[in-house]
Amino acid sequence: MRNIRLTIRYDGTNYSGWQYQDNARTVQHVIARTLKGIVGRKVNLIGSGRTDSGVHAEAQIANFKTHSTLPLKRIQAALNSRLPKDIVITDIRHVPLRFDSRHDAKSKLYRYTIVNGNFIDPFLRHFAAKYFYRLDVKPMAKAAKRLIGRHDFRAFQAKDGQEKESIRTIRRINVAKKANMIYIYIEADGFLYNMARNIVGTLIEVGRGKITAESVSGILRCKDRRLCGPTAPAKGLTLVRVRY
Amino acid sequence: MRNIRLTIRYDGTNYSGWQYQDNARTVQHVIARTLKGIVGRKVNLIGSGRTDSGVHAEAQIANFKTHSTLPLKRIQAALNSRLPKDIVITDIRHVPLRFDSRHDAKSKLYRYTIVNGNFIDPFLRHFAAKYFYRLDVKPMAKAAKRLIGRHDFRAFQAKDGQEKESIRTIRRINVAKKANMIYIYIEADGFLYNMARNIVGTLIEVGRGKITAESVSGILRCKDRRLCGPTAPAKGLTLVRVRY
DSSP: OHHHHHHHHHHHHGOOOOOTTTTSSOOOHHHHHHHHHHHHHHHOOEEESSOOOEEEEEEEEEEEEEEOOHHHHHHHHHHHHHHHHHEEEEEEEEOOOOTTTTOOOEEEEEEEEOOSSSSSGGGGGGTTOOOSSOHHHHHHHHHHHHHHHHOOOOGSSTTTOOOOEEEEEEEEEEEEEETTTEEEEEEEEEOOOHHHHHHHHHHHHTTTTTTOOOHHHHHHHHHGGGGGOOOOOOOGGEEEEEEE | EEEEEEEEEOOOOSSSOOOOOSSSSHHHHHHHHHHHHSSSSOHHHOOOOOTTTOOOOEEEEEEEEOOOOOOHHHHHHHHHHSSOOOOEEEEEEEOTOOOOOOTTOEEEEEEEEEESHHHHHGGTTTTOOOOOOOOHHHHHHHHTTOOEEEEEEEGSOTTTOOOSSEEEEEEEEEEEEETTTTEEEEESOOOTTHHHHHHHHHHHHTEEEEEEEEOHHHHHHHHHHGOOOOEEEEEGGGEEEEEE
């Protein structure tokens, strides 16, 4: 028995997210189905966590166990030749049998990309969200600082979020502006459902001057979803890295 | 009467190129149809030149004359809100009535993007061509030098190219490697049908060691299409800039 770890890069535009769902095309489903055809048996493909419909990944991590004796390079080449072109396996390696992509993940880094201007570059239209109103990044960075650390992020969880335990630790949030692009990096030990996009939506409200940077601490404390900003569009979000 | 110049950025993936064609969706057609709805009359939209099906543009130039008195910014905003998201008008300005995007173009710069490796980044899959065989850029750059200057480029013209006059001047060709990406920039006073892609196809043959850098001069001299390399895929080609 071998435990094999995959690094997966995908354009999530045409998928209903990472995770298996009935009657939906998901990244996990497409890879697991393709793997079955290569190693000859159904595999249990464990991802580091789900990404929402339309969210992208530069390096999602997943693992599966198999009795197949195919060399790693052969499995990778077969996957890449059979998978649709919007999913690529960029790395493949053996890991100890006890390794579990989901439970062993120490932190995840997401990047959110905003085009702050009149129009969105057609080459970025699936990978960034456009905001017409001028956003001021200084208060956004100030508000972001208030979210760093160990907090109950219930206010930033989707209404239908199923996690009972809503305490997470955000290690860092960076807000960077480059010409008319704004990049928000968020690294945390874990993310509640829609948490990254709700944080971005809230920071955008701060950037527009609708709420103050200081009020973000209050939103955290009240644990009330209605106080935080709207969920930012999925297409602007990319899973950059998973740390183990 | 005003003469209005547009700078147009487009992802050519879902278009049959720039130029009008019966029963095909082209960039020129989509913009002209949208403009008609804005300025109230059919316009004659003149582009700097055609781009092939699947070829992209960072800054295609086109102009049209109109009696409309709408402010430029209104025309641009209306175009960008009505055009499909893979076409964006990045600049709009008045030009003298005698300005003609096609005839006044002094030079065009194209970039060809190659992924030289086992797999193509899913985020680049519509904007680069993959070559599995290792390409050596040194002889490619050497071969490119032999094409610079004023030559008869008949050998690099598509078989069904309709230009009677096949003498063109290439001002520069740069071949640059960055990790596993190869970028080929070609600037010329004009391009025959498929000329840029046939030059790239020939440079790739040189990079693979199938033909020598020196033999490229012979291909030019013989004016025989069969001697040059295969036409490189359209999706790797982008019109970067038009000079006037």
